[in-house]
Amino acid sequence: MRLDRFDLNLLVAFHTLMEERSVTRAAERLHLTQPAMSAALRRLRESFNDPLLVANGKQMVPSPHAEELAPRVAEIVGNAQALISSSTLFDPQTSRRHFRIAASDYVTTIAVQPLLAELAQQAPGIRCSVIPPHPGITEQMERGQVDCIISPEQFQGQGHPTELLFEEEHVVLGWSENPLFAKPITQEDYDAAGHVVVELSNTPAFAEQFVRARGDTRRIEVTVSSFTLVPWLLPDTHRIALVHARLARLFIGKLPLAMAPPPFPLPRMREMIQFNRARATDRGLVWLREGLRRHAGN
Amino acid sequence: MRLDRFDLNLLVAFHTLMEERSVTRAAERLHLTQPAMSAALRRLRESFNDPLLVANGKQMVPSPHAEELAPRVAEIVGNAQALISSSTLFDPQTSRRHFRIAASDYVTTIAVQPLLAELAQQAPGIRCSVIPPHPGITEQMERGQVDCIISPEQFQGQGHPTELLFEEEHVVLGWSENPLFAKPITQEDYDAAGHVVVELSNTPAFAEQFVRARGDTRRIEVTVSSFTLVPWLLPDTHRIALVHARLARLFIGKLPLAMAPPPFPLPRMREMIQFNRARATDRGLVWLREGLRRHAGN
């Protein structure tokens, strides 16, 4: 069942070794022991009749032949990965898959965290990394380094399928003792108050972009690059912030906070999940999307 | 070292099963026993959670899911095959490879047969099939069903690398008692004689095409579709034939035959070997080409 006595599984080992440039780390990624990966490298060296990776001090350096092979192997392994993950059953109970999700800390709190809590029992072997979205994240997804990107509709790249995860409204959040919240907040109240706003990698957040488009006379007193940090900055001050309704509801009761409708209309934010078109039928990703949608439902 | 616990070698089994549609034949092609292939099919069925191939009377019929998978698997296996065969050593002594060569019976006699004789000792595990060239053979090569095509330069398709194997001259061959061979053959002698000619799948052979282009007044008494048959048709008759010099030399001494230069100039025939461009560096094919060239040298 071999192609010219060559074990195709060795291609997976080679691919991982070339990415990690370390026997130990490659072994970890494939859930193997280090000696097993070392033996795999030995078999690869015999098969290809080339050292492939040579120890140079603390680093493993690819040989020229390995460099030539790498992209071709990457293609084969990528195709096989796509084929297998879209055609074989995905069993959360036994899967040891590692998901990589690009999402803001807000989405992580609202959608990813509850899923992870559920996973602890239902899918004990699954690992999950969350990385912040940034310009160039789409390319990273295309290279297969990220499984999906969760962001508001406006921030999504083109060329890959995208699904609605949930819709979100915004509210004004502030200290519960702030007299502003005694009666409905007016535009004048809003403009006169000190504000906490969020910018992620120099890009104003969804709500921020709309407020600024209206013409901005607010005093921005604090700028942070985290949504979940905002509620902590409001108690004992007269500052207010325009935050996601789900986030506000989560923190009210835990911190001395009050919320109110904003004095101006704001479009509903549509939080989307985008994934590589080549992975549209990946059973694991289908399961992940389903789980995220379920937890973000409310 | 597995991709999501999936044994990539099973893809080779699947690919072969889909091509052969028979557990027994697929097992033979992969040098496996029938029970081993049956077990592989069982593992494939478990992995893909689909029957894949179901026995319908005497035939194995692919399921819809198998039909979807087939082309993707074929691509992966093809890429892997190309990668491996171009990067791993080819050892004739231990290889169990099966070469498929498209060549006329003339080329088989001159170049393939001596190589096969050598192979009996040097490469006991190698198998070799020779099939006749025919229209559409290039497509067969592109699908990977044929390793190389040996034919005169004029008959070679486009788009794939082609190398000179050897050059060949033509001579007039006839019965050794035929008075024609007592002195140089003239054009009149030639035109007046009865002829044996070769046509392969309704295409006149190389020499035949040139003779006909000159304007043809010969009496064609016998047409056959085999070059090596021609010498057997000449003794005890006054028929003559325009045959490859190597073939003439091979038969003279074994049969009562005589040869003479043709009474008109004939271009040298350039016998070429063509192979799929994707396999240009296939170490096995490189070895095969080298061997053929060595034996056809004279």
Place this chain on the structure above:
DNA sequence: CAAGACGCATGCATAAACCTCATGACTGCA
């Protein structure tokens, strides 16, 4: 219709390949 041929699936004993665990050898760094 009965008998035989053929092909897929399965069981069992044995051998090979591969994995884990434990350990050794080497490099770089404090």
Place this chain on the structure above:
DNA sequence: TGCAGTCATGAGGTTTATGCATGCGTCTTG
């Protein structure tokens, strides 16, 4: 110099191959 980190190597257990036997279904044939 000693320690941490990394790769390689040797002793035992699981998967998967082989060879052989066999059951079961279907198609063919006398």
